[in-house]
Amino acid sequence: MPNGNNISRRGLLMKLGILFNGLVAIALAVPIVRFLLSSVTRGRASAYLSWVPLGRVSEFPEGETRLATFRNPYVTPTDGKTVDTACWVRRVDGEQFQVFAVNCAHLGCPVRWFPQSGLFMCPCHGGAYYRDGSRASGPPERGLFEYPHKVENGLITIQAGELPTPGPSAVLLGEKPPCAS
Amino acid sequence: MRFVTQIGEWFDRRLQLAAPIREVAEHPVPRNTASWWYVFGSAALTVFLLQLVTGILLALIYVPSAGEAWSSLQALNHDITLGWFIRALHGWGSNFMVAIVLIHMVQVFLFGAYKFPRELTWIVGVFLLLMTLGMAFSGQVLRFDQDAYWGLGIGASIASRVPIAGPAIVKLMLGGPIIAGATLSRFFALHVFVIPGMLIGFVAIHLLMVVKLGINEWPMPGRVVKRATYVNEYHELTKKDGAPFVPYAIWKDLFFAALVLLAVAACAAYFGPFGPTGRPDPTVIQTAPKPDYFFLWMYGLLSYLPPSMETPALLIGPVVVIAFLVLLPFLSGEGEKSWRRRPIAVLTVLLIAIILGTLTHLAGYTPWSPHMNAWSGDPVPEQFLHGTTALERQGALVFQAKQCRNCHSLGDLGGQRGPALDSVAVRLTQDQLIRQVIQGGGNMPAYGKNLNPAETTALVAFLETLHPRTQAPARDAARDMALGEEQDRRQDSQR
Numbered sequence: 001m002p003n004g005n006n007i008s009r010r011g012l013l014m015k016l017g018i019l020f021n022g023l024v025a026i027a028l029a030v031p032i033v034r035f036l037l038s039s040v041t042r043g044r045a046s047a048y049l050s051w052v053p054l055g056r057v058s059e060f061p062e063g064e065t066r067l068a069t070f071r072n073p074y075v076t077p078t079d080g081k082t083v084d085t086a087c088w089v090r091r092v093d094g095e096q097f098q099v100f101a102v103n104c105a106h107l108g109c110p111v112r113w114f115p116q117s118g119l120f121m122c123p124c125h126g127g128a129y130y131r132d133g134s135r136a137s138g139p140p141e142r143g144l145f146e147y148p149h150k151v152e153n154g155l156i157t158i159q160a161g162e163l164p165t166p167g168p169s170a171v172l173l174g175e176k177p178p179c180a181s
Numbered sequence: 182m183r184f185v186t187q188i189g190e191w192f193d194r195r196l197q198l199a200a201p202i203r204e205v206a207e208h209p210v211p212r213n214t215a216s217w218w219y220v221f222g223s224a225a226l227t228v229f230l231l232q233l234v235t236g237i238l239l240a241l242i243y244v245p246s247a248g249e250a251w252s253s254l255q256a257l258n259h260d261i262t263l264g265w266f267i268r269a270l271h272g273w274g275s276n277f278m279v280a281i282v283l284i285h286m287v288q289v290f291l292f293g294a295y296k297f298p299r300e301l302t303w304i305v306g307v308f309l310l311l312m313t314l315g316m317a318f319s320g321q322v323l324r325f326d327q328d329a330y331w332g333l334g335i336g337a338s339i340a341s342r343v344p345i346a347g348p349a350i351v352k353l354m355l356g357g358p359i360i361a362g363a364t365l366s367r368f369f370a371l372h373v374f375v376i377p378g379m380l381i382g383f384v385a386i387h388l389l390m391v392v393k394l395g396i397n398e399w400p401m402p403g404r405v406v407k408r409a410t411y412v413n414e415y416h417e418l419t420k421k422d423g424a425p426f427v428p429y430a431i432w433k434d435l436f437f438a439a440l441v442l443l444a445v446a447a448c449a450a451y452f453g454p455f456g457p458t459g460r461p462d463p464t465v466i467q468t469a470p471k472p473d474y475f476f477l478w479m480y481g482l483l484s485y486l487p488p489s490m491e492t493p494a495l496l497i498g499p500v501v502v503i504a505f506l507v508l509l510p511f512l513s514g515e516g517e518k519s520w521r522r523r524p525i526a527v528l529t530v531l532l533i534a535i536i537l538g539t540l541t542h543l544a545g546y547t548p549w550s551p552h553m554n555a556w557s558g559d560p561v562p563e564q565f566l567h568g569t570t571a572l573e574r575q576g577a578l579v580f581q582a583k584q585c586r587n588c589h590s591l592g593d594l595g596g597q598r599g600p601a602l603d604s605v606a607v608r609l610t611q612d613q614l615i616r617q618v619i620q621g622g623g624n625m626p627a628y629g630k631n632l633n634p635a636e637t638t639a640l641v642a643f644l645e646t647l648h649p650r651t652q653a654p655a656r657d658a659a660r661d662m663a664l665g666e667e668q669d670r671r672q673d674s675q676r
Contacts, residue, residue, distance in 0.1 A: 036353075037353065039352045039353060039355070039356045039357050039358075039363065040349045040352045040353050048357075048358035067466070069464045072358075072359055072361070074357065074358055074359070075361075076357070076361065076362045076363060077362070078246040078247055078248055078249075078361075078362030078363075078365075078366070079247050079248065079361040079362040080246070080247045080248025080249065080362070080461075081247075081248070081460065081461065081462040081463070081464075082247045082248075082330070082359070082360055082361040082362070082364075082461060082462075082463060083359070083361055084462065084463060084464045085359070085463050085464065086463060086464045086466055102463075102466050103334060103338075106338070106483075107334070107335040107338040107339065107483060108331065108334030108335055108337060108338040109331055109334065109335070109469075109470055110331065110463075110466035110468065111466075112466060112467070112553060114584055114587070116582055116583055116584050117583045117584040117585075117587070117626075117628070117631060118628075118630070118631040119584075119626055121551045121553065121587065122550075123468070123469035123470075123550055123551075123553050124331075124335075124469065124470060124480075124484075124550065125480075125483055125484035125549060125550065126484060126547075126549040126550045126551060126598050128551070128626050130626065130627075130630075131630075136621070136626030136627070137621065137624045137625060137626050138549075138624065139483070139484060139486070139488050139491065140488065141488045141489075141491070141492075161358055161359075162358040162359065163334065163337055163351070163355065163358065163359045163360060165337050165338045165340075165341030165347075165348075165351055166338055166341060166342060167338075167340075167341025167342045167343065167347035167348060167351070
């Protein structure tokens with residue numbers, strides 16, 4: 001570099017070259033980042049959620065809790081069996097239902113229903129829940145996740161599509177489930 | 182022979198690598214570092230190379246698709262010639278690699294090798310440990326079975342607890358709203374491209390620094406590291422009491438590396454590959470997912486943390502631990518290297534080893550989980566039914582039918598979630614038993630809504646018989662007295 005404030009022609013060209021590469025890098029970074037974050041941005045407007053039918057009301061005896069399965073509404077070609085999801089359906093009486101996610105509110109392991117003791121129990125860290133999904137004991141901080149549901153024309157449908165997790169994403173439909181402690 | 186030399190020379194005129202390689206091979210190392218304690222770094226590298234080779238071999242057959250990964254693993258296990266052995270080598274290699282990296286780290290810590298001027302070697306090593314654990318976890322995901330599926334759910338549940346960004350992190354991790362095809366694909370990319378690429382780069386930097394700065398000398402009590410004088414002292418030492426790395430020290434590395442490879446192969450041949458367990462079908466919920474060996478301690482920790490502490494511990498704990506490991510060489514970059522003069526360092530290692538060992542051991546039989554296979558089919562041990570009344574036997578039936586034994590053992594059979602009940606009558610009075618059954622508490626669910634009064638009465642009557650012959654059941658002395666006085670009064674009034 002020459003002395004003083006003078007900038008040599010080569011030096012300027014090198015700096016311009018770096019600047020040019022920087023601009024191209026930014027131009028490329030935008031689509032790359034958008035691609036990487038696509039699974040996040042797509043879900044922002046609840047695009048993953050839809051109403052899926054679980055079966056006829058008559059399939060669920062009153063006062064009992066049964067396992068039901070449904071196909072996740074958002075499917076990609078390589079998903080295989082992983083889009084089939086299980087949930088616990090409790091028919092309180094008449095058309096009054098509760099639909100619980102099988103995922104434990106602690107760390108997501110599948111809870112099992114024990115009709116004799118009237119408890120949901122988790123095999124991982126010993127979480128237990130009462131028949132209405134409220135927390136009974138163990139490490140979970142809250143009750144089981146509940147899917148929003150509706151009964152129409154003798155058919156029970158739930159709003160599903162996202163893995164329920166204990167963080168803020170677990171709050172389906174943006175409201176706390178009634179069983180949350 | 183001359184021809185071979187000529188070919189070698191032809192290449193070296195162009196590559197010019199022979200001289201620097203010879204220089205590295207023959208660089209002097211302090212004589213007493215040619216020790217069996219100094220072989221773990223090279224052993225870790227050897228197992229890493231084995232993982233690269235076996236990993237590439239597995240990739241010839243494995244299909245990273247949520248719909249087909251499990252079947253391709255079955256094909257490797259059963260259809261492809263020696264596919265099971267390559268899977269077993271890769272699985273056991275993973276366990277050995279984590280173990281050796283941990284041993285290497287402990288050795289480096291106890292020998293004070295992280296002190297000046299090798300701070301950066303240590304920090305790069307910390308990242309190598311994290312990447313090794315990252316490889317172990319992502320590899321467990323690629324073994325796409327029930328454990329992998331629900332293990333991802335656990336990972337997502339932990340990630341979701343991050344404030345504000347939680348939901349976004351979960352979707353980024355899963356590649357969508359649920360654990361599915363995109364999830365496996367991105368863990369494949371991590372396990373096969375991203376982390377190994379970083380590992381190779383970091384290993385190169387790590388080794389370069391070992392060569393440039395010299396291997397840590399054998400720590401002598403009283404030989405204190407000072408920034409101003411250390412480098413000169415080290416050069417003096419290698420000049421006065423040094424020997425060329427090749428062949429003076431390397432033969433031990435070679436022997437140990439071969440021994441480790443042999444051990445991996447022996448385990449692989451004898452124990453076989455890990456899994457896969459059941460098909461990753463989320464509708465099959467009769468499963469008790471468990472992580473691989475080196476994550477078992479975390480599984481144990483997560484069941485013992487009080488609920489209120491869990492989220493902070495999960496999110497802040499790892500940051501604190503990593504920050505401490507990275508800052509360690511700056512906190513104690515000088516001073517004594519010898520473990521004989523660093524009792525706190527030795528005790529810290531022992532304490533951590535005992536904690537991790539205990540948690541791993543406990544996670545082996547999960548005493549905190551109810552036994553999911555109901556015990557209602559098992560007989561009530563005979564000794565608890567001798568000389569019981571009809572009501573007490575009715576209580577024993579309730580005890581079995583309401584699955585009390587999922588959590589409580591009787592005659593050593595049953596869950597360990599709650600206390601064993603063989604002598605519960607010694608500990609709790611009748612009133613306390615009723616209260617405990619109906620209201621629960623102390624981590625026991627309340628059974629008030631699930632037992633009718635007759636069942637509760639029978640159950641408590643049975644529980645009251647559970648005491649050793651030589652020990653009387655607990656009784657409420659105050660109640661006896663109150664009732665006794667009342668009786669006295671009644672008798673008085675009758676008179």
